[in-house]
Amino acid sequence: MGIQLKSNPLGNSEDLLIQRLKDEVSAEAAFKELVSLYKERLYWHIRNMVKDHDDTHDVLQNTFLKIYRNINKFKGESQLFSWMYRIATNEAITFINKKAKRLQINSQELQDHLISSLESDVYFEGDEIQLKLQRAIASLPAKQQQVFNMKYFEELKYREIAEILETSEGALKASYHIAVKKIEEHLKNN
Amino acid sequence: MKENKLPYNNDPGFTVPSNYFEELEKDIFNMVKNADAHNESDKTLEKVQGSGFKTPDGYFESFEVKFPAENSQQPKVIPLFKKEYMLYAASIAAIIIALAGSLYINPAPVDTWENIELSVLENYIDDNNIDLSTTEISGFLFNDGILVEDSDFKEVNSEAMLDYLDENVEDPAFIIE
Numbered sequence: 001m002g003i004q005l006k007s008n009p010l011g012n013s014e015d016l017l018i019q020r021l022k023d024e025v026s027a028e029a030a031f032k033e034l035v036s037l038y039k040e041r042l043y044w045h046i047r048n049m050v051k052d053h054d055d056t057h058d059v060l061q062n063t064f065l066k067i068y069r070n071i072n073k074f075k076g077e078s079q080l081f082s083w084m085y086r087i088a089t090n091e092a093i094t095f096i097n098k099k100a101k102r103l104q105i106n107s108q109e110l111q112d113h114l115i116s117s118l119e120s121d122v123y124f125e126g127d128e129i130q131l132k133l134q135r136a137i138a139s140l141p142a143k144q145q146q147v148f149n150m151k152y153f154e155e156l157k158y159r160e161i162a163e164i165l166e167t168s169e170g171a172l173k174a175s176y177h178i179a180v181k182k183i184e185e186h187l188k189n190n
Numbered sequence: 191m192k193e194n195k196l197p198y199n200n201d202p203g204f205t206v207p208s209n210y211f212e213e214l215e216k217d218i219f220n221m222v223k224n225a226d227a228h229n230e231s232d233k234t235l236e237k238v239q240g241s242g243f244k245t246p247d248g249y250f251e252s253f254e255v256k257f258p259a260e261n262s263q264q265p266k267v268i269p270l271f272k273k274e275y276m277l278y279a280a281s282i283a284a285i286i287i288a289l290a291g292s293l294y295i296n297p298a299p300v301d302t303w304e305n306i307e308l309s310v311l312e313n314y315i316d317d318n319n320i321d322l323s324t325t326e327i328s329g330f331l332f333n334d335g336i337l338v339e340d341s342d343f344k345e346v347n348s349e350a351m352l353d354y355l356d357e358n359v360e361d362p363a364f365i366i367e
Binding site: 031035039040043044047048051053060061064065068118123124125126127130131133134153 | 240241242243244245246250253254255256257258
């Protein structure tokens with residue numbers, strides 16, 4: 001993963017962009033701007049969940065399509081970035097569940113399958129310890145995996161993760177702490 | 191000068207478990223050792239720089255959202271079977287099937303003389319549930335378990351009938367009639 005990306009690069013100009021997205025005249029240009037700003041952030045968010053580049057690309061496409069088609073339903077009750085992250089998360093989870101169903105395996109078996117595939121993935125250049133870390137993450141429950149990825153790799157703030165996952169910061173901190181302990185344990189034992 | 195002495199001795203009266211201070215040293219040592227191990231594992235995690243994932247060269251530069259072909263101009267296709275018509279047809283068919291099914295699958299039982307058990311009918315009459323005179327009763331006779339009516343006797347020879355009654359009926363009142 002490259003440089004650290006701010007989860008909400010728009011800041012105060014978010015409202016203006018939303019207005020432009022909802023206006024038919026400016027929608028296309030505004031959407032291009034939105035894609036340009038968020039493609040990398042959402043890509044890495046999805047990639048950490050689905051692992052494979054091609055699958056990530058498909059999920060990212062679907063995510064942006066949903067954002068474009070549903071922007072008029074966005075009520076502004078949360079920030080735009082967290083709404084988009086939420087769509088990306090749901091799309092990735094749906095994709096993972098469908099993949100497990102297609103391969104006729106359960107979710108844990110799918111996690112093992114994804115990690116095994118990494119070893120021969122041309123778009124994975126991790127060393128031995130990075131592969132170990134991916135194995136350790138795959139052994140975590142889904143919710144802890146999400147929290148760990150968002151905190152450790154994407155370096156999102158607890159406040160931001162809480163808004164995306166619609167949960168409390170306290171629960172997230174506990175979840176991350178447990179995830180780190182388990183991963184450390186896994187790394188030590190393996 | 192008066193000596194400034196406290197009114198109680200130096201012993202506060204507190205005690206500690208036996209070997210406490212010897213054990214304390216070990217406990218502190220273990221605690222520090224575990225903390226070191228914990229820090230070491232933290233470092234193990236810190237050693238991992240990034241997830242190891244990468245993208246094809248120039249992926250983000252060339253990335254664009256591909257909209258499905260539905261936005262392109264395509265000739266309008268008129269469906270042969272409109273959804274509304276299909277719904278109406280399906281509803282009517284369902285009603286017909288339901289009615290036919292209820293008639294043929296569960297036909298209502300029809301009461302006929304054949305369906306009535308003879309012993310039940312006899313008991314019903316014996317229990318005086320029917321208020322009939324003997325003349326009326328003679329209107330109905332049972333022959334080998336089959337109910338017969340007056341009309342069935344029209345072609346019966348009267349002499350043969352008298353002979354039959356003479357031999358089989360004990361009550362002379364029936365013969366007189």
